Amino acid sequence: MLAFIIRRVFQSVIVLLAVGLVAFSMFRFVGDPIENLLGQERTVQDVERLRETLGLNDPFPVQYARFLGRAVQGDFGISYRQSRPVAQIIAERAPATLELAFVSGFLALTVGIGLGVFTAIRRDGWAANVIMSASLIGVSLPTFLIGILLIYVFGVQLRWLPTFGRGEVVQLGWWSTGFLTQSGLKSLILPAITLGLFQMTLIMRLVRSEMLEVLRQDYIRFARARGLAAKSVNFRHALKNTMVPVITVTGLQLGAIIAFAIITETVFQWPGVGLLFINAVQFVDIPVMAAYLMLISVMFVMINLLVDILYVWVDPRLRIDGRHA
Amino acid sequence: MKTVIAAVLLAAALPAGAAELRFATTADPNTLDPHAGNSSPVFSMLGNVYEGLVRRGRDMSIEPALATAWEPIGDGEGWRFTLREGVTFHGGEAFTAEDVLFSYERASAPEADTASWFAGVDRVKVVDPLTVEFHTERPNPIFPDSIANWMMMDAGWAAENGAERPDIERGNFATLNTNGTGPYRVTERQPGLRTVLDSFDGWWGDDRGNVTRAVHTPVQNAATAVAALLSGELDLIDPVPLQDIDRLRAAEGVDVIQGIEARIIMLGFPHDAEGLLAGGEGNPFTDPRVRAAVAHAIDVPAIVQTVMRGAAEPATQLIGAGLRGYSEGVTAPAYDPDRARALLAEAGHPDGFAFSLRCPNDRYLNDEAVCTAISTMLSQVGLQPVLETMPVANYWPALRADDHDMYLLGWSPGTFDAEHPLRFLAATPDEAQKLGSWNFGGYSDARVDELLPLIQSEIDEPARQAMIDEVVRIMAEDTAYVPLYVEPLVWGLRDGVEVVQRPDNFLNLRWIRMPG
Numbered sequence: 001m002l003a004f005i006i007r008r009v010f011q012s013v014i015v016l017l018a019v020g021l022v023a024f025s026m027f028r029f030v031g032d033p034i035e036n037l038l039g040q041e042r043t044v045q046d047v048e049r050l051r052e053t054l055g056l057n058d059p060f061p062v063q064y065a066r067f068l069g070r071a072v073q074g075d076f077g078i079s080y081r082q083s084r085p086v087a088q089i090i091a092e093r094a095p096a097t098l099e100l101a102f103v104s105g106f107l108a109l110t111v112g113i114g115l116g117v118f119t120a121i122r123r124d125g126w127a128a129n130v131i132m133s134a135s136l137i138g139v140s141l142p143t144f145l146i147g148i149l150l151i152y153v154f155g156v157q158l159r160w161l162p163t164f165g166r167g168e169v170v171q172l173g174w175w176s177t178g179f180l181t182q183s184g185l186k187s188l189i190l191p192a193i194t195l196g197l198f199q200m201t202l203i204m205r206l207v208r209s210e211m212l213e214v215l216r217q218d219y220i221r222f223a224r225a226r227g228l229a230a231k232s233v234n235f236r237h238a239l240k241n242t243m244v245p246v247i248t249v250t251g252l253q254l255g256a257i258i259a260f261a262i263i264t265e266t267v268f269q270w271p272g273v274g275l276l277f278i279n280a281v282q283f284v285d286i287p288v289m290a291a292y293l294m295l296i297s298v299m300f301v302m303i304n305l306l307v308d309i310l311y312v313w314v315d316p317r318l319r320i321d322g323r324h325a
Numbered sequence: 326m327k328t329v330i331a332a333v334l335l336a337a338a339l340p341a342g343a344a345e346l347r348f349a350t351t352a353d354p355n356t357l358d359p360h361a362g363n364s365s366p367v368f369s370m371l372g373n374v375y376e377g378l379v380r381r382g383r384d385m386s387i388e389p390a391l392a393t394a395w396e397p398i399g400d401g402e403g404w405r406f407t408l409r410e411g412v413t414f415h416g417g418e419a420f421t422a423e424d425v426l427f428s429y430e431r432a433s434a435p436e437a438d439t440a441s442w443f444a445g446v447d448r449v450k451v452v453d454p455l456t457v458e459f460h461t462e463r464p465n466p467i468f469p470d471s472i473a474n475w476m477m478m479d480a481g482w483a484a485e486n487g488a489e490r491p492d493i494e495r496g497n498f499a500t501l502n503t504n505g506t507g508p509y510r511v512t513e514r515q516p517g518l519r520t521v522l523d524s525f526d527g528w529w530g531d532d533r534g535n536v537t538r539a540v541h542t543p544v545q546n547a548a549t550a551v552a553a554l555l556s557g558e559l560d561l562i563d564p565v566p567l568q569d570i571d572r573l574r575a576a577e578g579v580d581v582i583q584g585i586e587a588r589i590i591m592l593g594f595p596h597d598a599e600g601l602l603a604g605g606e607g608n609p610f611t612d613p614r615v616r617a618a619v620a621h622a623i624d625v626p627a628i629v630q631t632v633m634r635g636a637a638e639p640a641t642q643l644i645g646a647g648l649r650g651y652s653e654g655v656t657a658p659a660y661d662p663d664r665a666r667a668l669l670a671e672a673g674h675p676d677g678f679a680f681s682l683r684c685p686n687d688r689y690l691n692d693e694a695v696c697t698a699i700s701t702m703l704s705q706v707g708l709q710p711v712l713e714t715m716p717v718a719n720y721w722p723a724l725r726a727d728d729h730d731m732y733l734l735g736w737s738p739g740t741f742d743a744e745h746p747l748r749f750l751a752a753t754p755d756e757a758q759k760l761g762s763w764n765f766g767g768y769s770d771a772r773v774d775e776l777l778p779l780i781q782s783e784i785d786e787p788a789r790q791a792m793i794d795e796v797v798r799i800m801a802e803d804t805a806y807v808p809l810y811v812e813p814l815v816w817g818l819r820d821g822v823e824v825v826q827r828p829d830n831f832l833n834l835r836w837i838r839m840p841g
Contacts, residue, residue, distance in 0.1 A: 031718020
């Protein structure tokens with residue numbers, strides 16, 4: 001098991017370095033940051049001076065090496081747009097994104113599994129059919145459209161919920177939370193649904209099909225024949241055996257929720273790292289883009305690692321194989 | 326119940342008529358340092374916090390601010406400013422001539438982004454605590470106009486906080502904190518997210534509305550801003566997408582106010598290129614008849630009516646009507662496709678020729694749609710434009726690298742004077758002289774180059790105007806550029822909010838009146 005983890009960590013580092021290299025080679029195509037940093041009355045001398053101070057005249061491998069050298073010391077540079085350390089900016093914005101991701105992930109998982117089991121057990125019921133049809137919306141509509149629709153209905157027409165922002169937040173040390181105020185909680189609802197809807201329907205459909213598969217198996221029939229309670233059969237025997245694929249997908253989707261919160265955050269002006277990233281792209285804020293991309297890849301790599309470990313824990317067959325490997 | 330009590334308490338604590346304004350714009354000022362940024366979002370926000378010696382009034386005219394009077398020294402040797410007495414900064418420090426000298430040194434330092442305003446200034450002399458002289462190399466009639474956005478900072482405050490010089494790269498205390506003399510103080514600043522301004526009771530002026538607190542949120546997504554205005558969560562949004570104007574007008578509780586900006590949208594030509602990107606023989610655009618054909622081929626009124634939904638105004642020259650130095654009596658080339666075809670045939674291109682038309686797609690209002698329309702119109706007279714649109718972050722580097730044929734450009738004159746576009750767009754590019762830095766096409770005319778320095782130093786207004794008129798005429802006859810239209814300015818408001826909209830698109834909080 002330890003050898004397995006060490007090998008995976010080593011592979012992860014190589015993945016990270018490759019991601020950074022690709023990212024840095026792409027930055028040249030995003031545009032010239034100087035255009036946004038100086039006003040229209042700038043002179044050629046101003047441009048040259050700034051380019052030199054920012055190290056933009058160096059070839060990209062040099063810029064990448066310099067970034068790596070500083071990043072391992074925890075220094076991600078200074079944002080061009082905000083003239084502040086990137087690490088500080090990301091630390092300020094992370095709570096907003098993580099809280100949003102947590103709520104939508106939680107919604108997606110609980111509602112998704114619940115509805116998945118329900119539609120599998122009552123596969124011919126009218127309610128199950130309605131849910132299955134409705135779930136097509138979640139799978140097929142793009143996020144920004146769902147966001148705009150929710151804003152229009154619940155924000156503009158009914159005026160029940162705020163249309164943008166995070167509401168009032170409470171500062172707990174360096175962490176800012178929206179969980180402790182009424183406006184903070186209300187602000188979470190629409191973006192969390194928007195962000196989690198796709199994952200929710202995905203998990204629901206996955207659980208349903210896995211459940212249908214499992215419910216056909218002999219041991220379920222025997223369990224029923226033995227007269228076990230339906231609840232026990234469905235949840236203890238059937239659901240537990242559908243969990244391996246669900247864990248994989250959920251794990252990867254949790255990463256996706258954080259990484260692709262960009263669109264939801266833009267539509268709701270949610271003050272998280274996704275919005276920060278979009279603004280950074282528009283402004284050609286290379287230090288912020290670089291730090292964000294590295295952070296997201298670290299996260300994906302970690303999630304994959306955790307998922308692999310969870311597999312082994314959930315499925316005893318893999319455990320035996322793992323020992324041999 | 327709790328909120329009701331809180332609201333009552335809050336109302337009791339505020340002076341009568343006090344109001345809070347919640348407003349959103351697309352861009353957040355990237356710094357609060359008035360000398361580290363030279364862009365409209367920075368000046369628009371900081372114009373409420375810091376003040377200059379002079380400022381612009383409701384009609385854009387120059388009026389006294391921290392200086393009460395100014396006059397030329399001798400025969401155009403410079404300008405003498407008399408300062409206002411009894412002005413204090415938000416931190417309580419008195420405003421004196423030393424602060425003016427300090428602000429000059431700070432704003433004209435190489436690290437600053439505002440140094441170009443002081444290009445012709447030799448030295449600044451403090452005569453007494455209330456008199457400052459600016460000595461210039463040459464007579465400079467528009468010096469007061471060019472420093473309307475130059476803001477005064479307290480020398481002591483800057484020194485105490487280690488912000489004696491602006492720092493664009495790393496930022497310093499003044500990037501996040503302010504200490505001006507203006508009617509509002511910045512009381513909260515979360516870069517990119519939220520800025521709160523509270524009124525400053527010690528302000529010297531009295532021309533102010535009832536906004537005591539203003540909360541700014543940058544909202545990048547136009548649909549989000551419109552929804553927030555409709556739902557009553559915002560009181561003012563800038564801009565309103567053109568396609569939403571009618572919808573907002575029809576909606577209850579909100580209104581739209583529109584005007585025109587000082588920005589002219591125009592087409593540029595590759596004057597000095599040897600060949601075109603699209604290949605072919607030579608560069609047909611060096612022939613003035615070809616350029617005139619392009620001008621006659623474009624139906625500007627139709628673009629204004631359809632793409633700009635009637636909100637823009639056709640332009641005749643590189644500045645808009647009403648600005649200083651505007652040339653009367655110049656007309657735009659009429660839309661005449663037959664004439665355009667005839668001119669092309671005359672120039673030896675009866676079947677047209679292929680060229681690239683470059684446009685940004687995120688810089689000006691509906692820029693991509695405008696270029697698509699232009700491209701179609703040019704095709705109708707036989708030309709073969711290849712339209713390429715790109716984000717502005719890639720667009721400017723392409724233009725600077727001379728990687729363009731025809732291109733779209735918008736220009737907003739920082740001094741609100743006709744000389745400004747001539748210096749940047751008409752003068753032959755010359756790095757040492759700091760001329761023609763946005764003249765990407767390399768337009769060059771000896772007479773224009775000869776007249777520009779004379780215009781810059783002519784004190785006599787009619788003589789100056791005559792020279793400007795001549796330059797405008799030369800450029801029109803040459804079709805140096807094709808001026809298209811003046812960009813519209815559209816704000817969305819909650820019903821009852823009264824605002825003053827100026828062509829520089831600055832939001833002056835002190836002129837806003839909220840419903841009681």
